[in-house]
Amino acid sequence: MNWHHGVSSAGRVLVALVIALVLVSIAFQTGGYSATGTWSAVLTGAVTGPGSLEATLRYALPLAFIAIGVTVSFRGGFFNAGAQGQFYAGGIVALYLSLVLPASMGGTLVAFVALIAGALAGALWSIIPGILRIFFNVDEVIGTLMFSFIAIYLVTYVSTGPLKSPTAGGQVAVTRSVPAAVRVTPSSGLSVGMVVAVLLVGIVVWWLLHRTRFGFEIGLVGRNPIMAEVQGVEIRRIGLATFAVTGFTAGLAGAVEVLGPVGNILSGYDPNIGLTAILVALVGVLAVSGALVAAVLFGGLTAASLYLPLAIGLPSTSLVFMTGLISMLVTARLGWGKWPQRARQGGDRRSKALHDWGESTPLQAGNDGTKLEPVTLDRPGSVGSHA
Amino acid sequence: MNEIYTFINSVLLGTTPIMWAALGCLFAHRAGIYQLGLEGLMLIGAFASIGGALAFGSAWAGIALAIAVCVLMSVLFWLVVVILKANAIIAGLGLVGVGVGGTSFLQNVIFHTSGAVVAKATIPSPVPGTATGPAAILASLSLLVYLMPIAAIAVWLIARRSTFGLRVAATGQYPFAANAAGVKVRVVQLLALCITGAMAAIGGSELSVGSLHAFSYDMTAGVGYVAFTAVLFGKEAPWGVVVASLVFGVATALGIFGEIHAVFGLPLEFLQMTPYVVTILALWFAGWRWPHAGNASAGAFAELQE
Numbered sequence: 121m122n123w124h125h126g127v128s129s130a131g132r133v134l135v136a137l138v139i140a141l142v143l144v145s146i147a148f149q150t151g152g153y154s155a156t157g158t159w160s161a162v163l164t165g166a167v168t169g170p171g172s173l174e175a176t177l178r179y180a181l182p183l184a185f186i187a188i189g190v191t192v193s194f195r196g197g198f199f200n201a202g203a204q205g206q207f208y209a210g211g212i213v214a215l216y217l218s219l220v221l222p223a224s225m226g227g228t229l230v231a232f233v234a235l236i237a238g239a240l241a242g243a244l245w246s247i248i249p250g251i252l253r254i255f256f257n258v259d260e261v262i263g264t265l266m267f268s269f270i271a272i273y274l275v276t277y278v279s280t281g282p283l284k285s286p287t288a289g290g291q292v293a294v295t296r297s298v299p300a301a302v303r304v305t306p307s308s309g310l311s312v313g314m315v316v317a318v319l320l321v322g323i324v325v326w327w328l329l330h331r332t333r334f335g336f337e338i339g340l341v342g343r344n345p346i347m348a349e350v351q352g353v354e355i356r357r358i359g360l361a362t363f364a365v366t367g368f369t370a371g372l373a374g375a376v377e378v379l380g381p382v383g384n385i386l387s388g389y390d391p392n393i394g395l396t397a398i399l400v401a402l403v404g405v406l407a408v409s410g411a412l413v414a415a416v417l418f419g420g421l422t423a424a425s426l427y428l429p430l431a432i433g434l435p436s437t438s439l440v441f442m443t444g445l446i447s448m449l450v451t452a453r454l455g456w457g458k459w460p461q462r463a464r465q466g467g468d469r470r471s472k473a474l475h476d477w478g479e480s481t482p483l484q485a486g487n488d489g490t491k492l493e494p495v496t497l498d499r500p501g502s503v504g505s506h507a
Numbered sequence: 508m509n510e511i512y513t514f515i516n517s518v519l520l521g522t523t524p525i526m527w528a529a530l531g532c533l534f535a536h537r538a539g540i541y542q543l544g545l546e547g548l549m550l551i552g553a554f555a556s557i558g559g560a561l562a563f564g565s566a567w568a569g570i571a572l573a574i575a576v577c578v579l580m581s582v583l584f585w586l587v588v589v590i591l592k593a594n595a596i597i598a599g600l601g602l603v604g605v606g607v608g609g610t611s612f613l614q615n616v617i618f619h620t621s622g623a624v625v626a627k628a629t630i631p632s633p634v635p636g637t638a639t640g641p642a643a644i645l646a647s648l649s650l651l652v653y654l655m656p657i658a659a660i661a662v663w664l665i666a667r668r669s670t671f672g673l674r675v676a677a678t679g680q681y682p683f684a685a686n687a688a689g690v691k692v693r694v695v696q697l698l699a700l701c702i703t704g705a706m707a708a709i710g711g712s713e714l715s716v717g718s719l720h721a722f723s724y725d726m727t728a729g730v731g732y733v734a735f736t737a738v739l740f741g742k743e744a745p746w747g748v749v750v751a752s753l754v755f756g757v758a759t760a761l762g763i764f765g766e767i768h769a770v771f772g773l774p775l776e777f778l779q780m781t782p783y784v785v786t787i788l789a790l791w792f793a794g795w796r797w798p799h800a801g802n803a804s805a806g807a808f809a810e811l812q813e
Contacts, residue, residue: 147609147612201600252787252790252794256795258787258793259736261543262736262786262787262790263787263790269728269729269732273779277775277776395600395603395604398600435615435621437608437611437724438608438611440604441605441612447600448587448593448602448605449593450597453592
């Protein structure tokens with residue numbers, strides 16, 4: 121776990137960000153867009169332009185929700201890569217409820233019910249691949265990704281089918297709008313209530329992770345599932361719970377997005393939010409506070425990416441390229457920061473060898489890409505003899 | 508009968524990109540590297556082959572360019588994952604992002620469009636398009652479809668009947684033993700990743716210059732993930748991967764068949780979900796039938812547990 125290596129992790133993340141920045145600048149420059157011009161446009165779109173700061177926070181909001189949940193999964197060593205689908209599931213259910221629940225219930229109550237139901241829908245969308253992973257050994261990366269693809273088609277179905285707006289033209293795939301009374305934010309996407317909600321979710325998850333047995337056990341499972349099992353942790357229960365938490369926050373983000381700034385569902389909306397949110401969690405060194413900071417950073421990039429086509433004619437997907445580069449580098453050991461090594465503890469040759477070659481395999485990957493470091497728990501080097 | 512011919516035709520059409528990429532990914536997987544970036548590589552291959560075909564006027568030159576670019580990307584991936592020890596899953600998802608964003612950026616820079624880029628030179632089809640009769644099975648299939656069995660046999664020979672294949676397997680299953688036996692683990696992993704890149708490029712090319720004759724934003728739409736799953740479902744064995752790819756090809760064709768014939772009156776979108784649902788079911792089946800196959804982490808732990 122990296123909270124006690126937080127500083128070195130932050131250094132490594134910083135190096136990754138800088139390298140990605142340089143590479144992307146070179147790409148822009150070669151592609152005929154001036155790098156300085158691009159970055160000043162990014163700055164305008166994210167911070168200095170009129171309404172830019174608001175837009176940054178508006179895009180940071182859903183990213184923060186999702187990333188906080190993803191942090192929980194990744195700390196537990198479960199690669200829940202399906203935030204996109206969980207986000208959509210939450211959005212669809214929230215929209216549906218906002219349309220069918222009677223207005224006599226009152227806008228606030230309807231919004232509350234829709235938000236919770238959306239979050240639960242996200243949890244369900246996450247827990248099905250979770251069950252498949254834990255009880256049927258279905259690779260969770262593929263499982264969650266496939267559920268995302270299914271959700272993408274559900275969004276298309278919803279926006280062209282039963283909930284399609286009667287006023288939208290034939291080719292425009294958009295649903296009816298959420299009733300004004302149910303909207304949780306104005307179209308700007310910012311409201312005190314939602315900022316408080318993010319902070320509240322952050323505090324609850326932080327408390328879960330750092331102050332409860334559940335959080336401690338997540339850490340154990342993430343560091344070394346075999347060891348955790350030996351120590352009496354119910355890995356299956358912990359695993360399912362992490363899937364549920366991740367899905368819950370992603371679903372909540374989806375519900376907030378639909379009931380808040382967007383107000384309807386357009387086919388293929390926010391297509392990259394899942395990958396970006398995973399990256400936010402990683403750039404935030406898998407800490408809740410880090411996720412909040414990183415969410416603002418990537419919220420700014422998202423806001424800027426929507427401004428770039430208008431300002432300098434750069435397609436908004438170009439920043440996906442940068443997101444991808446950062447993802448490739450963020451867990452790499454870039455030679456800055458001290459890495460916990462297990463080799464010194466009892467001269468375990470196998471861990472030395474593992475350090476040298478065996479580390480590109482997944483799942484045993486710890487929360488920050490460091491593997492097996494945690495065996496310091498009880499009896500160093502005793503993993504092998506048990507399993 | 509004509510429906511059946513057309514159906515088999517679309518099975519072959521759906522299988523080809525999956526099988527090329529999956530047969531390549533087999534090597535990465537056997538070398539112990541979880542190449543989830545396959546989706547990104549296929550997309551880059553699809554784009555590079557269109558670009559090459561337009562620049563050099565020949566689809567084969569396009570494929571050569573695609574292979575070159577994808578091998579280069581694989582070297583980068585190797586650098587990040589094997590040398591810099593990044594997490595392969597995260598780096599793989601990153602490679603997908605690089606593919607989606609990079610191709611979209613280049614599409615804008617080179618072709619000044621965010622719509623479809625249409626190929627003028629395409630891979631030749633030995634049998635011209637016929638709507639009826641048994642010839643419809645092979646109608647309008649690119650040469651890459653016919654080369655598929657040869658590729659499968661070649662992959663089987665290399666993976667299962669060559670020293671190199673043995674080294675790849677040793678690297679994936681027992682890296683420490685392999686190292687002790689004098690296998691250069693990192694070099695083997697590099698070669699395995701390059702083979703994966705090259706074959707993913709061919710799979711991507713089949714999508715663009717092979718069958719659709721155009722490139723559009725994010726056109727792979729999960730085919731790479733499906734191909735990756737075919738490796739898991741095929742138990743990392745060449746013929747297993749061939750069968751798994753065919754299963755996913757049938758699933759793709761079923762989706763298309765359902766769209767055309769409006770089966771069960773289901774909405775279009777639900778039929779389009781077929782390949783993804785089948786992928787999950789296939790992994791479920793694999794997990795139930797062969798609990799220890801295809802789980803990339805299992806090998807690593809096995810090594811630890813000895």
